[in-house]
Amino acid sequence: MKLKRILPQLLTLLFIVLIFGFFTMNAQENMDTRGIQFGFGFLTQEASFDIQFSLIDYDGSHSYARAYLVGLLNTLLVAFIGIILATLLGLIVGVARLSPNYLIRKTASFYIEFFRNVPLLLQIFFWYFAALRALPMPQDATLLLGSSFMTIKGLYTPAPIWTNFDIFFTTLIVAMILIFFFVKFAKKKQEQEGKQLPVLIISLAIFIGLPLLTFLVGGVDLSFSFPELRKMSQSSYTFDGGMGIPPELIALTLALTLYTATFIAENVRAGIQGIGKGQKEAAASIGLTPSQVLKLVIMPQALRIIIPPTTNQYLNLTKNSSLAAAIAYPDLVLVFAGTAMMQTGKAIEIVGITMATYLTISIAISLLMNWYNQRIAIKEK
Amino acid sequence: MFKYVKQLTSLVAMVAVLFAFTTETMAAKKSKTLKNTQKKGFVRCGVSQGLPGFSNADAAGNWTGVDVDVCRAVAAAVLGDANKVKFTPLSAKERFTALTSGEIDILSRNTTWTLSRDADIGLTFVGVNFYDGQGFMVRKDSGITSTSQFKNGISACTNIGTTTELNMRDFFNSKGISYEPVAFEKADEVVAAYDSGRCDTYTTDKSGLAAQRTKMTNPDDHVVLPETISKEPLGPVVRQGDAVWEDIVRWSLNVMIEAEEYGINSANADMMKTSENPQIKRLVGSEGELGAAFGLDNDWSLRIIKQVGNYGESYKRNIADTGILPDRGPNQIWTKGGLLYVPPAR
Numbered sequence: 001m002k003l004k005r006i007l008p009q010l011l012t013l014l015f016i017v018l019i020f021g022f023f024t025m026n027a028q029e030n031m032d033t034r035g036i037q038f039g040f041g042f043l044t045q046e047a048s049f050d051i052q053f054s055l056i057d058y059d060g061s062h063s064y065a066r067a068y069l070v071g072l073l074n075t076l077l078v079a080f081i082g083i084i085l086a087t088l089l090g091l092i093v094g095v096a097r098l099s100p101n102y103l104i105r106k107t108a109s110f111y112i113e114f115f116r117n118v119p120l121l122l123q124i125f126f127w128y129f130a131a132l133r134a135l136p137m138p139q140d141a142t143l144l145l146g147s148s149f150m151t152i153k154g155l156y157t158p159a160p161i162w163t164n165f166d167i168f169f170t171t172l173i174v175a176m177i178l179i180f181f182f183v184k185f186a187k188k189k190q191e192q193e194g195k196q197l198p199v200l201i202i203s204l205a206i207f208i209g210l211p212l213l214t215f216l217v218g219g220v221d222l223s224f225s226f227p228e229l230r231k232m233s234q235s236s237y238t239f240d241g242g243m244g245i246p247p248e249l250i251a252l253t254l255a256l257t258l259y260t261a262t263f264i265a266e267n268v269r270a271g272i273q274g275i276g277k278g279q280k281e282a283a284a285s286i287g288l289t290p291s292q293v294l295k296l297v298i299m300p301q302a303l304r305i306i307i308p309p310t311t312n313q314y315l316n317l318t319k320n321s322s323l324a325a326a327i328a329y330p331d332l333v334l335v336f337a338g339t340a341m342m343q344t345g346k347a348i349e350i351v352g353i354t355m356a357t358y359l360t361i362s363i364a365i366s367l368l369m370n371w372y373n374q375r376i377a378i379k380e381k
Numbered sequence: 382m383f384k385y386v387k388q389l390t391s392l393v394a395m396v397a398v399l400f401a402f403t404t405e406t407m408a409a410k411k412s413k414t415l416k417n418t419q420k421k422g423f424v425r426c427g428v429s430q431g432l433p434g435f436s437n438a439d440a441a442g443n444w445t446g447v448d449v450d451v452c453r454a455v456a457a458a459v460l461g462d463a464n465k466v467k468f469t470p471l472s473a474k475e476r477f478t479a480l481t482s483g484e485i486d487i488l489s490r491n492t493t494w495t496l497s498r499d500a501d502i503g504l505t506f507v508g509v510n511f512y513d514g515q516g517f518m519v520r521k522d523s524g525i526t527s528t529s530q531f532k533n534g535i536s537a538c539t540n541i542g543t544t545t546e547l548n549m550r551d552f553f554n555s556k557g558i559s560y561e562p563v564a565f566e567k568a569d570e571v572v573a574a575y576d577s578g579r580c581d582t583y584t585t586d587k588s589g590l591a592a593q594r595t596k597m598t599n600p601d602d603h604v605v606l607p608e609t610i611s612k613e614p615l616g617p618v619v620r621q622g623d624a625v626w627e628d629i630v631r632w633s634l635n636v637m638i639e640a641e642e643y644g645i646n647s648a649n650a651d652m653m654k655t656s657e658n659p660q661i662k663r664l665v666g667s668e669g670e671l672g673a674a675f676g677l678d679n680d681w682s683l684r685i686i687k688q689v690g691n692y693g694e695s696y697k698r699n700i701a702d703t704g705i706l707p708d709r710g711p712n713q714i715w716t717k718g719g720l721l722y723v724p725p726a727r
Contacts, residue, residue: 030481030483031503033621033622034481034503034504034620034621034622035503035621035622036481036501036502036503048547048550049546049547049550049562050546050549050550050560050562051562052561052562052563052564060550060554129573129574129577132574132577132578132579133577137578152577152578152579153536153579230534232523232532232533232534232535232581233519233523233524233525233530233532233581234522234523234524234525235520235522235523235524236520236523236535236581238534238535238536238581239534240534246563247579248563325541325566326565326566326567326570327565327570328538328563328564328565328566328570328574330564334541334564334566338474338541338542338566339541339542339546339564341474341542342473342474342477342541342542342543343497343542343546343547344501344502345477345497345498345501345502345503347477347478347481
């Protein structure tokens with residue numbers, strides 16, 4: 001009967017509505033008795049607290065909404081860097097785990113077993129406080145790569161000062177579009193005439209040469225402001241000029257990368273091992289070099305196994321970045337669900353916004369990875 | 382089709398009845414907190430995660446401090462035993478949510494009384510048990526002896542979720558000094574980071590600085606600067622909406638302060654019952670019916686004085702004798718030149 005089919009679903013739906021309704025009513029009731037008002041008006045109020053590290057222009061005279069944006073961008077920054085580094089490291093370690101070389105293989109598996117099995121928060125604390133203890137004070141800092149300083153107060157590097165940066169940037173995009181069409185053209189040529197063009201070298205030449213040309217004719221110029229040591233008191237120093245990267249960001253990125261890379265490495269290993277031995281042998285027998293075998297035969301197939309679980313790791317890394325609060329990196333949780341929540345007392349609104357934000361970031365990553373996964377999937381013709 | 386509509390309406394009706402019940406029970410109360418506390422047999426008190434002199438647990442898990450003593454006084458008044466307190470350590474960020482959500486009934490955690498906190502977020506401050514102000518700590522070898530020697534680019538370690546972050550901005554802005562705020566969620570990390578040299582200065586309430594200094598690797602290497610950049614009246618907080626409970630906590634604190642004013646302490650409290658002074662007799666419960674107003678017996682204040690002591694005893698035991706702040710400064714009774722002035726218990 002129709003009713004029989006619909007009833008369980010109807011009941012489930014009602015149950016959910018009931019639960020939600022109850023919680024909403026309960027919250028409303030409790031907030032009323034305590035005189036707490038619900039609303040998002042606070043977002044436009046002046047935040048009146050400063051944030052240590054910001055990608056956009058911000059100080060305490062900006063609004064809470066702006067502070068939210070600062071926190072969000074800081075979260076995205078650490079997630080972005082973390083995902084790239086963890087992927088690279090994971091790929092290398094994953095391949096190393098299958099290396100015929102005993103030492104490389106064992107080092108890789110030791111690294112994985114160690115970093116995967118120590119709680120992440122502990123690792124963050126370790127990198128932060130161990131690094132703080134080990135790093136020199138600004139006045140004792142040793143020169144790094146000619147012009148950078150690694151100190152307890154962070155990494156100080158020369159800051160680029162551009163003139164006509166927009167011209168340079170546009171050229172860079174044009175170069176990338178050119179390369180895209182060139183690669184397409186080269187592929188077509190190979191398919192039609194069997195002729196291989198030196199794709200990598202020509203692409204690199206376009207990528208480097210074209211932007212370089214703007215320096216000569218486009219009026220683009222680049223100079224650097226170098227960090228300079230300045231004495232603040234008898235024992236404390238700081239750096240002026242240059243670009244300062246706080247140790248909190250470095251420690252957090254390091255910990256997240258080293259932790260997540262272990263899982264990605266295992267995914268990579270599983271992906272490669274999941275491809276039949278026959279594939280490799282067949283590829284070798286038609287005369288492909290070992291690197292061609294990996295690039296053209298193994299990896300395209302292995303990626304289909306690697307990508308879905310790696311998407312999970314990307315999501316984990318992004319969500320784990322909220323542990324930043326423990327070591328003062330001003331991410332979304334510290335700035336918005338921390339300071340802003342305390343100053344305004346708008347717990348429900350702020351936790352709601354924060355949850356929705358993480359959900360949106362996670363869904364965006366998922367969609368992107370699913371799209372990529374579909375693109376490389378076997379296409380039945 | 383109509384069948385479903387009928388079922389649906391009956392379910393909706395059920396839901397409505399359910400909600401009606403929940404709202405009914407919520408309205409039926411006078412002092413729910415007092416009733417619950419007496420039923421549970423302990424006072425639920427939110428404290429810090431470890432601030433010597435204010436609320437700090439020893440290795441055996443015994444809590445001591447002037448903030449802790451406020452909760453103990455309430456337990457003595459309400460339950461007859463100052464030890465019947467369940468302490469919940471809270472970070473600055475968690476504290477108000479813990480109170481408004483009903484996880485604790487008193488927040489006694491070196492919390493600054495401000496307008497927005499009092500009026501906006503469902504809290505009520507009941508009094509001041511410590512007059513404090515924000516200050517700065519620096520390393521001795523920096524040679525800095527005053528905040529006027531601060532230079533651009535100074536990095537300052539502090540806690541998030543406190544008035545400290547706001548005062549710090551006001552202070553540095555008014556002086557036109559650029560600074561780097563490094564804000565941690567927990568005090569222990571602030572101390573560790575400052576101690577390792579991450580920051581040039583550590584800023585929080587001066588009492589907090591004095592207390593945290595004892596946790597440094599080498600306390601003598603650090604000095605608290607003389608300037609005070611803000612008013613920080615610290616006091617216990619309760620949830621809005623339970624006036625009786627609010628009164629109990631307020632007057633438990635006031636009794637401790639007034640007992641010191643009239644020279645009543647844990648040792649002589651019993652003898653004071655026969656005192657000539659009617660105000661002293663009221664405080665120890667041998668005259669008047671002060672407890673009845675809260676629904677308590679008449680010995681409630683005597684128990685506070687006997688089991689916890691007066692404010693001066695609590696200060697001496699927790700803050701002076703531990704070497705944190707031997708000088709009482711503004712935290713002295715008004716008759717002796719301090720700021721402690723409470724309404725009369727009568």
